[in-house]
């Protein structure tokens with residue numbers, strides 16, 4: 071938290087509170103996802119326990135040539151789960167489904183949960199990392215806050231052992247999370263490139 075500005079004075083506290091509350095939401099979601107996959111929730115939660123949580127506040131100024139630019143290039147998040155708050159209810163996030171870009175509504179006060187590359191690999195492809203981008207608005211500014219739940223620095227990212235026992239086949243390579251991050255950042259923002267590169 072020391073990295074966040076001290077002004078306005080309530081800012082750090084609000085961010086700290088937002089961060090700790092969203093951590094709880096992510097832990098619940100991970101637990102439910104583990105139950106859905108039929109794996110021990112602790113084995114999934116363990117991969118994220120004590121991880122450094124990253125947060126990004128995005129400011130998209132209005133742009134009169136909105137049709138000619140993007141706010142954020144198409145990408146997948148490196149996280150397990152990302153929670154996004156569309157702070158001022160201006161639409162701008164789009165997800166790619168069956169090759170089409172679909173707008174995601176900005177619902178007042180709603181958190182959006184996006185599956186990231188780490189969860190796709192851990193779930194052996196049951197949950198797919200969502201490719202997304204943002205567009206800008208010709209008249210209105212847009213603000214969003216994203217919290218990324220990455221894995222612990224010393225975790226190994228690969229299909230969960232419980233999903234590939236009894237003859238199940240791993241559909242993704244396993245690698246140290248640190249190496250995964252290096253790979254992720256070396257491919258820049260390029261759609262599903264990182265996670266596709268991990269497929270066996």
Ligand SMILES: O=C(O)CCC(=O)C(=O)O
Pocket residue numbers: 126128142147154156162163202204214216
């Ligand atoms: O601004 C948004 O709605 C999404 C932001 C995002 O995808 C990101 O920060 O990775």
Ligand SMILES: [Fe+2]
Pocket residue numbers: 145146147202
């Ligand atoms: Fe993103």
